[in-house]
Amino acid sequence: MPRFVSVAADPGLLALPWHTPLAEWPQEHLVALPRGISRHVVRFIRLGGHVYALKESAERYVVRENRLLRDLERLDVPAVEAVGIVLDRTTAQGEPIDPILLTRHLSFSLPYRAVFSRTLRPDTVVRLVDALAALLVRLHLAGFFWGDCSLSNTLFRRDAGAFAAYLVDAETGDLHDELSPGQRSYDLDLAHTNIFGELLDLQAGGFLAEEAELLELADTVVDRYQKLWAELTEPEEFDTGEMYRLEQRINRLNDLGFDVAELDIHTDFDGRHIRIQPKVVDAGHHSRRLLRLTGLDVEENQARRLLNDLDAFRAATEQQNEDEEIVAHQWLTDVFEPVVRAVPADLRGKLEPAEMFHEVLEHRWYLSENAGREVPLVEAARSYVDDVLRTRPDERERLPSAEDLSALSELEP
Secondary structure: OOEEEOOOOOHHHHHOOOOOOHHHOOHHHOOOOOOOOOOOEEEEEEEOOEEEEEEEOOHHHHHHHHHHHHHHHHOOOOEOEEEEEEEOEEOOOOOEEOOEEEEEOOOOEEOHHHOOOOOEOHHHHHHHHHHHHHHHHHHHHOOEEOOOOOOOOEEEEEEOOEEEEEEOOOOOOEEOOOOOHHHHHHHHHHHHHHHHHHHHHHHHOOOEOOOOOHHHHHHHHHHHHHHHHHHHHOOEEEEHHHOHHHHHHHHHHHHOOEEEEEEEEEEOOOOOEEEEEEEEEEEOHHHHHHHHHHOOOOOHHHHHHHHHHHHHHHHHOOOOOOOHHHHHHHHHHHHHHHHHHOOOHHHOOOOOHHHHHHHHHHHHHHHHHHHOOOOOHHHHHHHHHHHOHHHOOOOOOOOOOHHHHHHHHOOOO
């Protein structure tokens, strides 16, 4: 009998064919979802209304990865959620089979090759690589050395026109109190090499335009990482008469989605020059503010967009001097929720509510431009549903068409 460790109490797990190698599991137990390149066998199952990813590997790897993923969850770093591991597996004849790591499938997420089922445009690749660079910075700030940073080891969720990246494979990682410059440089160099190779595969498979400058696209991860790391960690010096620069630095960090929990401030011997350096930088500035005000738990760029709309609502209703939480509750009930309710129930799995709201705002802007008047938001929402959303694939757990699967499988080992 297999041994379950830290697995969610779901009796359906007991009925699964644990005595069969994962590659041979019958289709009746599986969910067809797009998956990235993996050196191990990976399959998806649905139990109790949840979808889980199963990865079969050697015991030392699944035990270690399960621990690392739980550590990353504790550190609030974007990564898939470890559910548990299944050990002591054997065939019906008593032959040992590798253990399995179970992780919860990240709803509305896609591997990079499934973001578009056809040609991946260069500007979309830039947004994917940009999100991956931001994820790598988050990991390094937390002291996590990835050891195999790549697009294939990442899942992406739409985030108000951009993407949010989540680590999906921690097998080669390691957690430290703080990373050395050499460790960070190694991770970044490996990310550059892996991304360039993945872009070559995309281009060879017809998923990326022939004229795309692949090396320049791969260079984006290095440039974005270095700029973001510098903004978050490098010291800055200025005169005492330039104290506004302190507020500017904090505002720039907030604009990047980070909170400054602590500043290290030093003055020179004559007290005329000040040197500051962020010591503790917490990600999720806008998402935490939105969660506090409305209870909505969304991605960072989505939160920024929703907060901007909240601020516009506050100004339009002349409530600048009203308590922020009162205005936020009114915006939630009078603006956000009516838009969500305008989407028919059978279409609500297409996108996350916050992403839909963002796209409705974009759609409303175009409608208003064409009509020469301010189109009401609910009217824009109904138009968006009929003209845009109905043609979109579901992204909660996107089931690709047979044609999509055939095209994607050409790039899988």
